[in-house]
Amino acid sequence: DIVIIGAGPGGYVAAIYAAKHNLNVIVVEKGHLGGTCLNVGCIPTKTLVKSAEVYHGYQESEIFGVYAQEYSLDMKRVITHKDEVVKQLRMGIESLMKSNHIEVIEGIGTLVDNQTVTVQGENADYHLKAKYIILANGSKIANLPIPGISLSFVLNSTTALSLDELPKSITIVGGGIIGMEFAFIYSHFGVRVSVVEYLDNILSVLDNDVIEEITKLAQANKINLYTNSKVTKIELSINNQAIVFFEQNNQQQLLVSEKVLIAIGRSPNFEGLEKIQGLELLEKNKGVKVNEYMQTSIPNIYAIGDLNGHLQLAHVASHQGIIAVKHLLGIKETIDYKLVPSVIFTNPEIAYVGINEKQAISQGLNIKISKFPFNANGKAITMNKDQGFVKII
Ligand code: FAD
Numbered sequence: 001d002i003v004i005i006g007a008g009p010g011g012y013v014a015a016i017y018a019a020k021h022n023l024n025v026i027v028v029e030k031g032h033l034g035g036t037c038l039n040v041g042c043i044p045t046k047t048l049v050k051s052a053e054v055y056h057g058y059q060e061s062e063i064f065g066v067y068a069q070e071y072s073l074d075m076k077r078v079i080t081h082k083d084e085v086v087k088q089l090r091m092g093i094e095s096l097m098k099s100n101h102i103e104v105i106e107g108i109g110t111l112v113d114n115q116t117v118t119v120q121g122e123n124a125d126y127h128l129k130a131k132y133i134i135l136a137n138g139s140k141i142a143n144l145p146i147p148g149i150s151l152s153f154v155l156n157s158t159t160a161l162s163l164d165e166l167p168k169s170i171t172i173v174g175g176g177i178i179g180m181e182f183a184f185i186y187s188h189f190g191v192r193v194s195v196v197e198y199l200d201n202i203l204s205v206l207d208n209d210v211i212e213e214i215t216k217l218a219q220a221n222k223i224n225l226y227t228n229s230k231v232t233k234i235e236l237s238i239n240n241q242a243i244v245f246f247e248q249n250n251q252q253q254l255l256v257s258e259k260v261l262i263a264i265g266r267s268p269n270f271e272g273l274e275k276i277q278g279l280e281l282l283e284k285n286k287g288v289k290v291n292e293y294m295q296t297s298i299p300n301i302y303a304i305g306d307l308n309g310h311l312q313l314a315h316v317a318s319h320q321g322i323i324a325v326k327h328l329l330g331i332k333e334t335i336d337y338k339l340v341p342s343v344i345f346t347n348p349e350i351a352y353v354g355i356n357e358k359q360a361i362s363q364g365l366n367i368k369i370s371k372f373p374f375n376a377n378g379k380a381i382t383m384n385k386d387q388g389f390v391k392i393i
Contacts, residue, residue, distance in 0.1 A: 001018070001023040001024045001025065001130060001131050001132060002014075002015075002018050002023055002024070002025045002026070002130055002131070002132045002133070002134060002325075002328070003025075003026050003027075003028065003109070003117045003128045003130040003132075003133050003134075004025060004026070004027045004028070004133075004134040004136055005028050005109040005111070005117065005133070005134070005135050005136060005137055005272060006027075006028075006029060006035060006109075006135070006136035006137045006138055006305070006307075007027050007029035007032075007033045007034065007035055007093070007104065007136075008034065008035020008036055008037055008038075008136060008138045008305060008306075008314075008317060009034075009035060009037045009038075009305065009314040009315070009317045009318045009321075010035070010136035010138070010304040010305030010306075010307075010317030010318060010320060010321045011027055011029070011035065011134065011136030011304075011305070011321065012027065012033060012034070012035075012093055012096070012097070013317075013318035013321045013322065014134050014136065014304060014318075014321030014322065014324060014325050015027050015097070015100070015102045015321075016096055016097075016100050016102070017321065017322050017325045018325045019100035019101060019102050020100065021325065021329060023325075023329075025102045025103070026102070026103045026104075026105060026128055026130070027097070027102055027103070027104045027105070028104075028105050028106075028107065028108075028109035028117060028119050028128075029104060029105075029106060030106070030107060030108045030109070030271075032090060033090050033093040033094055033097070033104065034086075034089060034090050034093050035136075035138050036138050036139065036266075036306070037314040037317075038086060038089055038090060038093070039086060039090070040157065040158040040161055041157075041314070042314050043085060043086055043089060044082045044085075044086055044161045045157075045161070045178075045181055045182075045185070045345070046345060047081060047082040047085045047086075048078065048082060048161070048185045049181065049184075049185055049345045049347075051078045051081065051082075051189075052184070052185045052186075052188035052189050052347075053188065053347065055071075055073050055188060055189060055190075056188035056189075056347075058071045060384060063384055064384070073166075073189060073190070075163070075164050075165060075166050075189075076164045078164075079161075079162060079163075079164045082161065105119050105121060105126055105128075106121055106122065107119040107120050107121035107122065107126070108120060108271065108272055109272050110272045110274075110275060111133065111135070111272060111273050111275065111276045111279075111301075112275055112276070113276065114133070114276075114298045114300055114301055115129055115130060115131070115133070115300070116128065116129055117130070117133060131300060131328075132300050132301070132302065132328050133300065133301045133302070134301075134302045134303075134304060134321070134324055134325075135273065135288060135296070135301065135302065135303040135304070135307055136303075136304050136305050136307065136317070136321065137268070137269045137270070137271060137272065137273070137307045138268075138269050138305055138306045138307060138317075139266035139267060139268050139269050139306035139307065139312060140266060140267060140268075140269045141156045141157065141158065141262075141266060142264050142265045142266055142267045144173065144231070144262055144264050146231060146232060146233050146234065147233040147234070147235075148233050148234030148235050148236075149234065149262070151234060151235075151236055151242070151260075153236075153242045153258065153259050153260060154234060154242070154259075154260045154261075154262060155259055155260065155261045155262070156261070156262050156263070157178050157182070157261075157263055160182060160261050163259075166186075166189055166190070166191055167191060167257070167258035167259040168191065168192060168258050169191060169192035169193070169194075169256075169257035169258050169259075170186055170191055170192070170193055170194075170257050170258065170259045170260065170261055171194045171195075171196060171242065171244045171255045171257040171259075171260045171261070172186075172193065172194070172195045172196070172260075172261045172263055173196050173231050173244065173260065173261065173262045173263065173264060174195075174196075174197065174198075174262065174263035174264040174265065175195045175196075175197030175199075175201075175202030175203065175225065175227070176197075176202075176203065176204075176263065176264075176265060177203065177344050178263045178265075179195060179197075179202075179261070179263035179264075180195070180202055180203055180214070180218070180344065180346050181344065181345050181346060182261055182263060183195050183218065183223050183346075184218070184221065184223070184345075184346045184347045187218075187221045187222060187223050188221070188347065192222070192257070193222070193223045193224065194223070194224040194225075194226065194255050194257065195218075195223060195224070195225050195226065196226045196229045196231055196244065196246050196255070197225070197226065197227045197228075197229060198228075198229065198230055198231075199227065199228070200227055200228055201215070201227055202214070202215060202218070202225060202227065203344065203350070206350065206352075206356065207356045207357045207358055207391070208358075209357075209371075209389075209391070210350060210391070213387070213388055213389070214346060214350060216387075217346070217347075217348070217387055217388075218346075221347075226246065226248060226253070226255075228248055228249065229246045229247065229248040229253070230246055230247045230248075231244055231245070231246045232245050232246060232247060233245045234260055237256060241256050241257065241258060242256065242257050242258065242259060242260045243255070243256055244256075244257070244260055266306065266312060267285075267286075268285070268286065268287045268288065268306060268307045268308075268309060269306075269307065270285075270288075270307075273288075276298075278297060278298055279296055279297060279298055279301070280296065280297035282309050286309040287303075287306075287307060287308045287309020287310075288303035288307050288308050288309070289308075290302070290303050290304075290308045292334040292335075293323060293324065293327035293332060293333075293334070294308065294320050294323055294324035294327065295324075295327065300328075302324035302327070302328070304317060304320035304321045304323075304324050305317030305320060305321070308320070310337065311337060311340060311342075313340065313342060315340070315341075316335075316337075316340055319335060320335065323335060338354055338355055339353065339354070340353070341353040348385060348387060348388050354393070355393070356393065357369065357391075357393055360393055367393050368393075369391065369392070369393050370391070370392045371389050371390070371391045371392075372389060372390045373386075373388075373389045374386045374387060374388045374389060374390075375387070
């Protein structure tokens with residue numbers, strides 16, 4: 001009944017939901033079950049967030065009357081732990097696939113026409129025919145076309161996850177969600193961190209008061225922030241250090257560090273979709289165009305998750321998968337994106353749902369704002385986590 005390309009949180013959730021509704025499903029995956037989120041995204045980063053939090057926590061343990069005589073960081077063990085967590089969850093998906101009788105074919109799926117997907121597997125080639133096709137190809141790391149980007153000390157969010165020796169210093173290019181999560185991880189591990197951001201602010205999607213607070217906390221964690229800054233090139237210094245050149249207020253600046261991490265975002269992955277005719281894309285190729293039921297311009301083909309250019313969040317991908325399967329079963333349900341919760345795993349975390357103040361104002365809404373600081377909240381004070389606030393609009 002259905003061929004799904006991609007086994008990330010979009011594809012595998014859609015597959016399980018369809019199988020539970022007695023549809024025959026085949027999933028094609030070129031990498032690992034769980035996709036970006038499980039293998040090189042949400043889960044591994046959050047494992048590092050936790051290790052960094054535990055390590056950093058020792059620095060304030062005396063406040064709680066706990067004296068750690070000696071503590072140290074074993075980065076190899078941190079990475080092994082991360083790998084174990086990923087493996088455990090991957091095995092969980094594998095067993096869900098088996099118990100729901102979903103066949104998984106390894107290889108790159110190519111969409112040939114509106115009912116055919118071919119796969120060049122390692123051991124065999126497949127020619128799959130289905131009534132419906134769900135594209136869940138996800139996204140890939142966006143490219144920064146500047147000189148020096150391929151130098152060996154330049155990391156991306158995937159290679160950074162396997163770094164089992166910490167650098168003394170790192171320059172992170174991009175102060176968005178992924179960049180700032182890594183900034184807090186590394187600074188908690190004791191690495192000297194600088195963040196270079198092209199826009200006026202880090203985490204610019206947030207309200208200004210939230211940005212101010214997290215900027216203050218980043219600086220308190222010795223994270224150096226350079227906003228309004230355009231990185232122009234990266235070079236290797238004579239003593240094997242990375243030099244990141246950038247323009248700030250029309251002035252040339254540079255930062256020297258041991259490693260550089262590029263975290264400028266992700267773009268949709270159109271791999272395997274090159275041959276199909278009539279599949280409409282969004283402006284500037286920002287994704288595959290879909291309607292509110294995730295249907296593409298070819299009605300029996302759906303596109304879910306990061307591929308369709310809505311919100312790049314795992315739970316959105318999963319929910320879109322369910323919406324797509326429901327639609328092909330004849331049930332018309334839609335998503336209200338205003339109700340999607342998000343979390344940014346800085347320290348402290350930033351969590352939000354609904355529209356923010358900036359958006360409310362731009363929509364001309366008559367709003368009232370309540371704010372309550374954590375430094376007046378009992379539980380926050382007991383935890384020595386009294387920075388930040390709750391804001392209701
Ligand atoms: P993906 O997870 O990208 O999966 C797509 C799959 O399709 C991949 O496995 C790929 O190998 C496969 N594929 C692609 N093309 C083909 C083809 N032609 N043939 C066969 N297989 C193919 N989101 C959150 O909600 N919370 C977080 O905390 C969070 N943290 C993140 C941290 C990082 C560092 C990154 C990079 C992302 C993070 N995200 C987070 C985003 C989240 O990972 C994505 O939104 C989510 O994975 C999208 O799911 P998807 O199923 O659309 O695609």
